[in-house]
Amino acid sequence: MSILIDESTKVIVQGITGRDGSFHTGQMVDYGTQIVGGVTPGKGGQEVHGKPVFNSVKEAVAETGANASVIYVPAKFAKGAVLEATEAGVPLIICITEGVPVLDMVDVYREVQSAGLRLIGPNCPGLISPGKSKIGIMPGNIHKPGRVGVISRSGTLTYEIVYALTSMGIGQSTCVGIGGDPIVGTSPRDLLPLFEADDDTDAIIVVGEIGGDEEERTAELISKQINKPVFAYIVGRSAPEGRTMGHAGAIVSGSAGTAQSKIEAFNAAGVPVADTIDQIAEMVKEKLG
């Protein structure tokens, strides 16, 4: 098993005819993801990597039975794209797009929530259940099927950790990049219970960074609800105060959102916090044997 996606997940790509959308559609198809079509308004009837292009999400869902949509549209169209997928009732919406205005996300989050759907991202690499399905932009070749769940606010940092795990022979059940923006559709608190309930996940890695209080709240949830071993890694220990460290959400504001506060919260919840990428992989290896 795995969480959220597997070989049966049928995926459409919003923005399939764009440079990134088209490139990564090819990568996903090569990985074995069940891509059933794409959407670009006005380009219905074309094909990309042999997959049919539709004018709307509604049409694409009706024709293909898709139950997931991945979005690669420019930032100013991202809100519209997520809302279109929401109106079409797509249960799992993944928004890769970076640079989405945050108030757009305040609106979008509410719409997705009230429709009972799930949004991952924006500004995220997507998610992968190794050997089954990858939806997003991560390099599939570094992953290996296995029993460790990974949740992360950062894309490339997740790849580093996965690469270290795979190099040690430790596979992953599902890896979810939740995104680096101040407001994202799915938080570690939403995902941990899913991993807890997943029979094929034995341990969970949470990768956090400076900014906000999500890690602190996550630590609290872990101490109350999660029995599987959880390991954490936090970056931005050396970030200057008041500066946005690349990710819109990665900012220490006054005394709030520091790496230290997050590390202390995890420690208090009994979650070991690694100092380096290699160390977190080693911690997991030691625990799982």
Place this chain on the structure above:
Amino acid sequence: MNIHEHQAKDLFRDAGLPVPEGKVAFTVDEALAAYDHFGGVVAVKAQVHVGGRGKAGGVKIAKNADEVKAAAESIIGLDIKGHVVERLYIEQGSDIAKEAYLAVILDRSEKSVGFIASAEGGMDIEEVAESNPDAILRFGCDTKVFPEAEARKAAEVLFGGEGVEATLKVMHQLFDLFLEKDCTQAEINPLVLTGSGDVIVLDGKMNFDDNALMRHPDVLELRDMNEEDENEILAGEKGLAFISLDGDIGCMVNGAGLAMATLDMIHMHGGEPANFLDVGGSSNPDKVVEAFKLILSNPKVSAVLINIFGGITRCDDIAKGILTAFDQMDITVPMVVRLTGTNAEEGKKMLEGSSLIPASTFGEAVTKAIELGKGSAA
């Protein structure tokens, strides 16, 4: 993006908020001319993108031209937390009876818009939160509906029952302005009740969502380049996330998280990074050229660490950029490169035969860069 107080007040005024009259002055003479216009009591206020101006001597009350001159002379050129004052705001004095705090913020924890209100105005709200958390009222809402009932309750508390309707109106206007301009924060501190019972905005601050500036050209025009690091401005124009730091190891990394991890790792191995640089989620080789120019424009840089893990950024594009930069520039510092991920093999092949120093792991790349930096600096 931040703007100056006087710019925030112009936006407030346009939105109908009650703001005292004021004029911007870049010189002592302009300050005096502004005083001629207003007369009476004025506040002479430093305009810098940093808090704590009052404590730093950046805000003075003046009752005549001589006092305005003395205040302007002492404030222009003043260094407030690394920001040198270049402009003043000369504002008509107000008769302050009570001070309160009001802000509309992006509440990332609640994924909503949030109001913060307190009867303890004129102080740093973080300090109030520490010393007297019960004095702070918080309530949230979405972007559609103003939280009328909670706002009214707060308005009743702020000035002990006085000026309720006027305060409520300010809340409405601030909320609308926050949404209209895609703010992440719109703060009034203090909101003042005057001796005659009027409610006015005495100090204001606005922060804008950088991701939304594309739809607010009017806000972009308010940007003061003097408040920003030159290299960071250049980086922004090229679509790179760049922050100048104090060390000597130049860094080029793709992905903000990995870039932060790289800084942490350099520190952990006893080195000091010269910058944070995320070359971003695209694979445009021109960006890499620009990234190198930025890193190497810092004379302190003794070695460069290129840490690339390919996802959406393809390693062959990065390699192309590195080679192009090599052709265009006279690079004398050692460069340690690590490429892994999408199209990594193609990228590595392209770099063969160059003077770049390869590293196969993150740890090796960091320790090599620090060692070579020491050698190159000596």
